[in-house]
Amino acid sequence: MNPIALGALTLVIAPILGGLLMGLDRRITARLQNRLGPPILQPFYDVGKLMGKQPVACNSFQGVAASLYLMTSVLALLMFVLGQDLLVLLFVLALGAVMLILGGFSVKSPYSQLGSQREVLQMLAYEPLLVLMVVGVYLQTGSFSANSVLALDRPLLLTMPIFLVTQTLVIGIKLHKSPFDVSASHHAHQELVRGIYTEFSGLQLALIELAHFYELVLLLGFVWFLWHTNWLVGAALALAAYFSTILMDNVTARMTWRWLVSFMWTWGIGLAVANLAAIYFMLRVPR
Amino acid sequence: MGELAWLGRLNVGGLAGVLILAPVLTGLVVFLVRTKWSRKGIVTGTGWILSLGALALFGFGAVRRDTVSFMPPQIPGISWDAVVTGLDLLLIVGFVAIGFLLRRPIVAALAVLQAGLVLWVELSHSVRLEHPPLYVDWLAIIMVMIVSVIGSIVAVYGLPYMKEHEKHLGIPDTASKRPRFFLTILIFLGAMNGLVLSDNLLWLFFFWEVTTLCSFLLIRHDETADAEANAFRALWINMAGGVLFAGGLVVLSHAVGAVSIQRIVESRASVVTNPIALVGLGLLCVAGFTKAAQMPFHSWLLGAMVAPTPVSALLHSSTMVKAGVYLIARLAPAFHDTAMSDMIAVAGGFTFAAAALLAIGQTNAKKVLAYSTISNLGLIIACAGLNSPLSMAAAVMLIIFHAISKALLFMAAGVVEHGIWSRDIEDMQGLVSRMPLTTLTMVIGILSMLLPPFGVLIAKLAAIEASVRMPAALLLLVVGSTLTVMFWTKWTGRLLTADPSVVFPRIEHLHSMYFVPLLMLTIGALGFSLMVVPLLTQLIVPAVAQYYRSVQSDVTTLVQFDNVLGVPWALVFGVLALAVLWPLLYFRGPRTQRTGVYLCGEQVETAATTTFRTAAETAVPVTIRGHYFERAVGETVHARWMMTVSIAALVLMLGAAFLQR
Numbered sequence: 047m048n049p050i051a052l053g054a055l056t057l058v059i060a061p062i063l064g065g066l067l068m069g070l071d072r073r074i075t076a077r078l079q080n081r082l083g084p085p086i087l088q089p090f091y092d093v094g095k096l097m098g099k100q101p102v103a104c105n106s107f108q109g110v111a112a113s114l115y116l117m118t119s120v121l122a123l124l125m126f127v128l129g130q131d132l133l134v135l136l137f138v139l140a141l142g143a144v145m146l147i148l149g150g151f152s153v154k155s156p157y158s159q160l161g162s163q164r165e166v167l168q169m170l171a172y173e174p175l176l177v178l179m180v181v182g183v184y185l186q187t188g189s190f191s192a193n194s195v196l197a198l199d200r201p202l203l204l205t206m207p208i209f210l211v212t213q214t215l216v217i218g219i220k221l222h223k224s225p226f227d228v229s230a231s232h233h234a235h236q237e238l239v240r241g242i243y244t245e246f247s248g249l250q251l252a253l254i255e256l257a258h259f260y261e262l263v264l265l266l267g268f269v270w271f272l273w274h275t276n277w278l279v280g281a282a283l284a285l286a287a288y289f290s291t292i293l294m295d296n297v298t299a300r301m302t303w304r305w306l307v308s309f310m311w312t313w314g315i316g317l318a319v320a321n322l323a324a325i326y327f328m329l330r331v332p333r
Numbered sequence: 334m335g336e337l338a339w340l341g342r343l344n345v346g347g348l349a350g351v352l353i354l355a356p357v358l359t360g361l362v363v364f365l366v367r368t369k370w371s372r373k374g375i376v377t378g379t380g381w382i383l384s385l386g387a388l389a390l391f392g393f394g395a396v397r398r399d400t401v402s403f404m405p406p407q408i409p410g411i412s413w414d415a416v417v418t419g420l421d422l423l424l425i426v427g428f429v430a431i432g433f434l435l436r437r438p439i440v441a442a443l444a445v446l447q448a449g450l451v452l453w454v455e456l457s458h459s460v461r462l463e464h465p466p467l468y469v470d471w472l473a474i475i476m477v478m479i480v481s482v483i484g485s486i487v488a489v490y491g492l493p494y495m496k497e498h499e500k501h502l503g504i505p506d507t508a509s510k511r512p513r514f515f516l517t518i519l520i521f522l523g524a525m526n527g528l529v530l531s532d533n534l535l536w537l538f539f540f541w542e543v544t545t546l547c548s549f550l551l552i553r554h555d556e557t558a559d560a561e562a563n564a565f566r567a568l569w570i571n572m573a574g575g576v577l578f579a580g581g582l583v584v585l586s587h588a589v590g591a592v593s594i595q596r597i598v599e600s601r602a603s604v605v606t607n608p609i610a611l612v613g614l615g616l617l618c619v620a621g622f623t624k625a626a627q628m629p630f631h632s633w634l635l636g637a638m639v640a641p642t643p644v645s646a647l648l649h650s651s652t653m654v655k656a657g658v659y660l661i662a663r664l665a666p667a668f669h670d671t672a673m674s675d676m677i678a679v680a681g682g683f684t685f686a687a688a689a690l691l692a693i694g695q696t697n698a699k700k701v702l703a704y705s706t707i708s709n710l711g712l713i714i715a716c717a718g719l720n721s722p723l724s725m726a727a728a729v730m731l732i733i734f735h736a737i738s739k740a741l742l743f744m745a746a747g748v749v750e751h752g753i754w755s756r757d758i759e760d761m762q763g764l765v766s767r768m769p770l771t772t773l774t775m776v777i778g779i780l781s782m783l784l785p786p787f788g789v790l791i792a793k794l795a796a797i798e799a800s801v802r803m804p805a806a807l808l809l810l811v812v813g814s815t816l817t818v819m820f821w822t823k824w825t826g827r828l829l830t831a832d833p834s835v836v837f838p839r840i841e842h843l844h845s846m847y848f849v850p851l852l853m854l855t856i857g858a859l860g861f862s863l864m865v866v867p868l869l870t871q872l873i874v875p876a877v878a879q880y881y882r883s884v885q886s887d888v889t890t891l892v893q894f895d896n897v898l899g900v901p902w903a904l905v906f907g908v909l910a911l912a913v914l915w916p917l918l919y920f921r922g923p924r925t926q927r928t929g930v931y932l933c934g935e936q937v938e939t940a941a942t943t944t945f946r947t948a949a950e951t952a953v954p955v956t957i958r959g960h961y962f963e964r965a966v967g968e969t970v971h972a973r974w975m976m977t978v979s980i981a982a983l984v985l986m987l988g989a990a991f992l993q994r
Contacts, residue, residue, distance in 0.1 A: 101925040104833040109916030117912035133794050134785065134900055141784045144822050151826030153833065154943050155930035159957050166822050173815045184801055244931055319808065326804060
């Protein structure tokens with residue numbers, strides 16, 4: 047397909063898909079909690095409502111942070127769809143994450159400061175796993191480009207089974223699902239309020255929500271990659287990963303950041319390294 | 334190109350002479366003519382001479398398109414080799430004298446040891462000195478540009494800084510120590526130019542020891558007890574490194590029969606099969622580790638932060654520590670594809686990750702910067718140890734971008750220090766409301782160290798890609814990169830933590846000699862990142878190809894980096910700039926209502942700063958503190974095992990010389 051058309055299509059379809067998935071999440075979560083839950087389209091209503099609000103801000107940097115967060119999420123997804131360098135993509139994503147953190151830090155507010163401090167730690171917890179997954183891809187394709195995966199004739203899951211697990215954990219952290227929701231939570235927590243998002247409002251918050259739609263699709267795209275040879279199987283894997291984070295969210299309690307970091311740096315990185323070691327030995331990576 | 338052909342006919346010996354000797358001579362003038370205006374004029378003028386000289390050398394390289402070994406200008410009756418040897422011995426006598434004056438026998442002992450080893454090399458017949466002692470290739474030109482341009486910018490910045498510094502300490506103009514200060518700084522720049530242009534390791538050793546002496550004098554500048562102690566530590570650690578250097582020279586001169594770097598690199602085939610020669614190279618690399626403040630030798634650079642900030646800016650960016658990594662990178666082709674090279678990568682990678690971890694726990698801004706320097710130099714050394722054209726391209730890129738960003742950060746930190754008289758990151762909270770301009774340069778400096786689309790990150794990408802063949806180094810690089818993001822983000826967060834009550838911060842007034850250097854380096858950090866692709870293809874790839882040509886003729890592995898080269902960086906810059914600018918315009922003015930923070934409805938609306946009501950309606954101002962996780966990442970928590978591991982890595986590195994591939 048023409049790359050420009052593909053890019054344009056992604057720009058339109060990805061937020062719709064991401065929003066629907068989030069609506070589904072709220073519905074399922076409500077049912078698990080014996081509530082009826084909002085309509086599936088609620089995330090879109092939310093964004094629409096936020097956009098209509100009068101702009102209110104504590105400082106002018108907040109808008110920059112929100113805008114960069116959205117822009118990098120879009121950029122990263124476009125790079126993914128257009129088969130660009132996955133490592134560059136991860137760092138573009140990191141740029142957005144850092145900007146959101148700085149946006150939270152930019153206000154002298156106890157809740158957003160607490161959220162930002164903890165978001166730094168969340169980033170510390172998931173970032174190495176994303177990079178290690180991309181390294182796993184490189185070991186098999188000899189390239190960091192997303193296109194090189196598509197050129198592979200076997201599903202990655204056969205050689206990278208553990209990364210299905212770690213990627214699910216990463217999605218859980220990124221989406222602030224329990225037990226990883228230390229910097230902001232979907233559930234009411236007194237000491238957090240809305241954590242890192244507390245001081246964002248109106249259009250700024252709408253931009254952040256929109257960025258979440260794009261980011262969700264990108265994160266699921268990484269899971270889809272594990273079985274790219276048959277897109278239905280890939281999509282099923284992605285959905286399975288997504289719904290397991292929702293299930294996890296509802297059956298676990300929020301843990302501390304200490305637990306989060308030590309868990310991800312021992313179990314998470316340990317397992318990922320084990321998988322990478324297996325790939326090194328199996329494929330006899332040339333020196 | 335036609336009208337620039339004259340550049341290719343430049344007398345490169347004379348040019349090198351200017352780059353090395355001009356700052357020494359002007360430094361002496363500054364020292365002797367003690368007026369404020371002459372000092373200002375001469376230091377700035379020297380900066381121009383050095384910058385133009387470096388530019389001329391760049392033009393020379395661009396026209397010649399080849400490496401050149403050359404002699405210094407011939408003066409009848411003078412043998413430059415004898416002059417350098419004589420000066421070297423004079424320098425060592427100076428060290429002995431310093432040892433006696435300070436009552437530190439170890440300094441004198443190390444100096445005597447150095448003298449013995451150097452004389453051993455000089456007097457042994459195995460060494461033939463017919464090879465021209467100076468050499469210029471792209472790597473040397475890049476280094477000369479960094480030293481001459483960034484070094485000069487720092488020197489000019491030092492003019493107003495040292496004035497305020499002495500005013501703050503209450504030193505009268507008549508007793509000013511500034512003449513000596515700028516003499517040392519300028520000699521330092523000359524010595525660095527000499528260091529990177531030397532091909533003869535004996536010459537290089539002389540300049541190496543001059544930089545040790547200069548850094549000692551500069552760290553000691555304030556002559557407080559603290560300064561004395563830390564200057565002594567820097568001196569003895571670097572002199573111990575000098576002993577290792579001289580020892581390596583003895584071994585190399587016997588095993589290879591040459592002290593010319595080019596000759597040693599050319600005889601790689603016999604070097605890598607000869608464990609003794611490899612040990613010689615290994616000793617030189619350990620000397621590089623000391624100068625580059627790698628663990629376990631890093632304590633001297635942390636101590637060096639007692640020096641006035643221009644000294645730190647100089648030591649950390651363009652001089653001193655860069656000499657260490659330069660030496661390792663320069664020698665790397667000689668031990669290409671050996672177990673020792675791999676161990677160097679692991680040792681460098683370890684320092685990269687370990688120093689980044691320790692940086693998280695620091696509240697002192699200069700200490701964070703110091704750990705960041707140690708960490709980044711570790712990364713450069715890891716790249717040199719990985720020893721492939723791609724990793725070397727990453728190393729050269731890091732040398733360039735780190736020099737720019739770190740000079741910018743130290744200079745900004747110095748301006749902040751003179752604005753708030755503190756180096757503590759906690760005191761910098763909300764600096765954006767007090768010194769918005771300086772904060773902006775600081776934030777750009779910080780972001781340029783870790784995020785796309787800036788050059789340091791692009792180099793890091795190349796480093797990660799190059800490390801895939803070595804899992805241990807790879808893991809250290811990934812872990813280190815993540816930790817790096819953490820401490821920088823925390824710091825930036827403190828700077829930006831603004832009280833909503835300050836809506837329009839007043840832009841502070843900066844001395845023009847503060848403002849212009851900061852502006853130049855900010856533009857440099859942005860501009861070079863924007864032009865990273867031409868920089869890589871036009872300058873860095875040829876540089877790497879040149880000095881790997883005796884090892885492998887093709888640099889095809891670099892082509893794999895096309896993924897990054899293919900990213901349209903100008904477009905990325907444009908999109909990001911747009912994303913920054915539109916909210917600044919949109920969320921302005923009457924359209925956007927300004928508000929205080931959410932405090933559960935207990936906000937005191939009338940208070941000047943963010944305040945809330947607590948029990949019995951008491952108004953309490955909100956105080957915010959950063960987290961530093963001292964119990965998890967404090968220096969003392971990790972000191973012992975990190976020292977042990979880093980020493981073990983060095984021992985294993987030397988031991989690996991005996992492993993044959």
